[in-house]
Amino acid sequence: TRPINIRTLNERRAAGQPFSCLTAYDATLATLADNAGIDVLLIGDSLGMVLQGHTSTLPVTLEDMIYHTRCVARAGTSSLIMADLPFMTNITTPQTLQAAGQLMQAGAHMIKLEGEAWLAETVTALAQRGIPVCVHMGLTPQSVNALGGYRVQGRDDDQAEAMLNAAITLEQAGAGVILLECVPSELAGRIREALHVPVIGIGAGPDVDGQILVMHDMLGATTGRAPRFVKDFMAESGSIEGAFRAYHEAVTTRCFPAPEHCF
Ligand code: KIV
Numbered sequence: 001t002r003p004i005n006i007r008t009l010n011e012r013r014a015a016g017q018p019f020s021c022l023t024a025y026d027a028t029l030a031t032l033a034d035n036a037g038i039d040v041l042l043i044g045d046s047l048g049m050v051l052q053g054h055t056s057t058l059p060v061t062l063e064d065m066i067y068h069t070r071c072v073a074r075a076g077t078s079s080l081i082m083a084d085l086p087f088m089t090n091i092t093t094p095q096t097l098q099a100a101g102q103l104m105q106a107g108a109h110m111i112k113l114e115g116e117a118w119l120a121e122t123v124t125a126l127a128q129r130g131i132p133v134c135v136h137m138g139l140t141p142q143s144v145n146a147l148g149g150y151r152v153q154g155r156d157d158d159q160a161e162a163m164l165n166a167a168i169t170l171e172q173a174g175a176g177v178i179l180l181e182c183v184p185s186e187l188a189g190r191i192r193e194a195l196h197v198p199v200i201g202i203g204a205g206p207d208v209d210g211q212i213l214v215m216h217d218m219l220g221a222t223t224g225r226a227p228r229f230v231k232d233f234m235a236e237s238g239s240i241e242g243a244f245r246a247y248h249e250a251v252t253t254r255c256f257p258a259p260e261h262c263f
């Protein structure tokens with residue numbers, strides 16, 4: 001049932017029905033994704049790389065995110081619209097609240113921010129003000145310089161335990177959704193089991209509640225080497241809307257991700 005909202009995602013989790021998510025940055029492709037039944041559209045700060053040509057997401061500004069959130073929101077889709085808080089807009093809780101408020105006023109229904117347990121107080125402040133929050137954990141691209149590259153996270157036991165405990169802390173703080181990027185499937189499944197809120201994965205295996213990909217990647221429009229977790233749905237579909245449909249179908253029937261897309 002559409003429109004999709006936070007309750008829908010919780011119902012899907014409870015029913016064991018996976019939901020589909022894609023990034024979207026403009027009105028036309030947002031409309032095609034909505035037509036294909038995509039459940040969640042993320043205005044990701046990946047736009048810094050796929051649209052703006054930067055080598056990381058660090059240069060993306062709040063103004064950039066507001067502009068693209070407005071573009072997607074104007075499509076009037078029935079998908080849930082999530083928008084990323086870009087690098088360094090979460091220095092203090094008041095600053096984060098203000099930035100998140102601007103993204104909500106631009107048309108987002110939920111905001112996503114990267115971090116760990118230290119975000120708990122900010123997550124609570126956002127949730128108290130009616131802003132649903134998704135916390136992005138595991139490989140957090142805004143920390144690429146600290147991580148030393150785009151690498152799988154949570155491989156060793158201590159790291160895995162810390163991620164699991166941080167996810168529990170963030171749920172207790174009020175996070176509505178947790179997103180896991182590039183973590184071993186086994187760990188993602190354990191985190192999902194330990195939580196009550198929906199978990200979205202990218203390179204996190206099949207045992208989560210939703211899957212997300214960068215739209216350009218799943219359309220085969222990847223420059224350079226595609227990450228292991230990407231599948232090109234355009235190759236088998238022949239049209240953009242067809243590729244979105246094939247992806248939605250593959251996610252909701254648990255055909256994607258397959259073992260070759262997982263860690
Ligand atoms: O910015 C983005 O596209 C993201 C997804 C990869 C989850 O954060």
Ligand code: NA
Nearest residue numbers: 044045046084
């Ligand atoms: Na992002």
